[in-house]
Amino acid sequence: MTVLSLDSVRLTYPDGDRRLTALDAVSLEVAAGELLAVAGPSGSGKSSLLAVAATLLRPDSGQVVVAGRDTARLSDKERTALRREHIGIVFQQSNLLGSLTALEQLLVVEHLRGGSVRAARERAGALLDSVGLDAAKRARRPHQLSGGERQRVNIARALFGRPAVLLVDEPTSALDHERGARIVDLLARVTAEHATATVMVTHDRALMARADRLLDMTDGRLAAVPTPAVRS
Numbered sequence: 001m002t003v004l005s006l007d008s009v010r011l012t013y014p015d016g017d018r019r020l021t022a023l024d025a026v027s028l029e030v031a032a033g034e035l036l037a038v039a040g041p042s043g044s045g046k047s048s049l050l051a052v053a054a055t056l057l058r059p060d061s062g063q064v065v066v067a068g069r070d071t072a073r074l075s076d077k078e079r080t081a082l083r084r085e086h087i088g089i090v091f092q093q094s095n096l097l098g099s100l101t102a103l104e105q106l107l108v109v110e111h112l113r114g115g116s117v118r119a120a121r122e123r124a125g126a127l128l129d130s131v132g133l134d135a136a137k138r139a140r141r142p143h144q145l146s147g148g149e150r151q152r153v154n155i156a157r158a159l160f161g162r163p164a165v166l167l168v169d170e171p172t173s174a175l176d177h178e179r180g181a182r183i184v185d186l187l188a189r190v191t192a193e194h195a196t197a198t199v200m201v202t203h204d205r206a207l208m209a210r211a212d213r214l215l216d217m218t219d220g221r222l223a224a225v226p227t228p229a230v231r232s
């Protein structure tokens with residue numbers, strides 16, 4: 001079942017008196033339970049792809065369908081609700097709230113959804129544990145954590161909402177090999193167990209090797225990469 005689809009998406013940015021084409025006729029379908037990796041050179045459009053899929057940027061043309069909803073037809077309010085309900089986002093810039101502890105970063109997701117924060121505590125703790133944050137670290141605020149620890153809180157928070165679509169930009173960039181491998185395991189497990197449609201941008205070959213499918217982005221265009229070339 002396709003959970004995320006992009007059809008002939010074009011995105012441009014202003015560039016002096018011209019427009020720079022960041023995404024050029026990009027089409028993509030990601031199924032429930034599929035882990036898709038997107039690689040490609042710097043500036044090729046990978047982050048733009050995630051931003052459009054996250055409904056944070058509107059494409060100039062083309063269609064973006066998330067969990068059966070054509071996002072072009074939604075109001076800003078409906079798009080925010082769609083994001084909160086169905087999309088987990090882990091971008092490079094940490095957008096953790098400075099005044100909240102690691103545990104509270106997750107609980108606020110439940111609060112925004114109108115769920116029971118008390119009931120969510122245990123699951124939030126277990127999820128932070130699974131990304132390697134012990135009880136003491138879970139009680140710390142972002143400025144008391146390392147960059148890699150903040151990245152892991154980000155990942156746990158995105159997973160906490162059990163999103164249908166998970167969008168991850170360079171999930172292991174701030175982590176050492178062993179921690180990176182644990183995050184990869186977690187992403188692969190969550191994708192399979194919760195039937196999440198996961199798209200991750202990565203330069204990490206170990207991560208690419210774990211993906212079900214690898215796509216290459218060059219100059220705003222997406223192309224399939226034969227998997228054996230990645231695994232060699």
Ligand SMILES: Nc1ncnc2c1ncn2[C@@H]1O[C@H](COP(=O)(O)OP(=O)(O)OP(=O)(O)O)[C@@H](O)[C@H]1O
Nearest residue numbers: 013014020022040041042043044045046047048049
């Ligand atoms: N807000 C913006 N305004 C203008 N141009 C932008 C903007 N954001 C990105 N670009 C340009 O769009 C192109 C695609 O950028 P994007 O960030 O999507 O690439 P990327 O593949 O994610 O790069 P990297 O691997 O370096 O993060 C680049 O040429 C970039 O300079």
